[in-house]
Amino acid sequence: MKVRKLLEGAIQSDGIEELFETGKYIDFDIFSDEYMARIEKINLPNTKIKALQRLLIYAIEEFQRVNKIKSIEFAERMKQVVDTYNNRRKDEAFADEVLDDVANQLANLIHELKNEKNSFEAMGIDYEEKAFYDIL
Secondary structure (H helix, E strand, C coil), rough: CHHHHHHHHHHCCCCCCCHHCCCCCCCCCCCCCCHHHHHHCCCCCHHHHHHHHHHHHHHHHHHHHHHHHHHHHHHHHHHHHEEEEEEEEHHHHHHHHHHHHHHHHHHHHHHHHHHHHCCCHHCCCCCHHHHHHHHH
């Protein structure tokens, strides 16, 4: 009960409870620096990782609607990071370091996905044309 209250407090105090409501459409920019800063403030490493993971899943699902090829690439990269997180118990001495590293890797993937999503602008084409270009 105490752990549940701590988790609820951590999530609600940073305003990221929207991520954990399944089936809810998120109506704000999940890639904004302000939103990422809110997640970065979470002090509980496992909670931060789960929040980043949920955010990345949502972002990949949204990205998949237009660019399936790149979304598959990002999903595979996320799976590798999550596997590292899930296998951290093999070496308890480095568990805390792994948690920080996993959180950083997930945050980096979100930034890379944001950059990929906006890369069409530098090419002088639109979003759908970039998706077609990636297929080729």
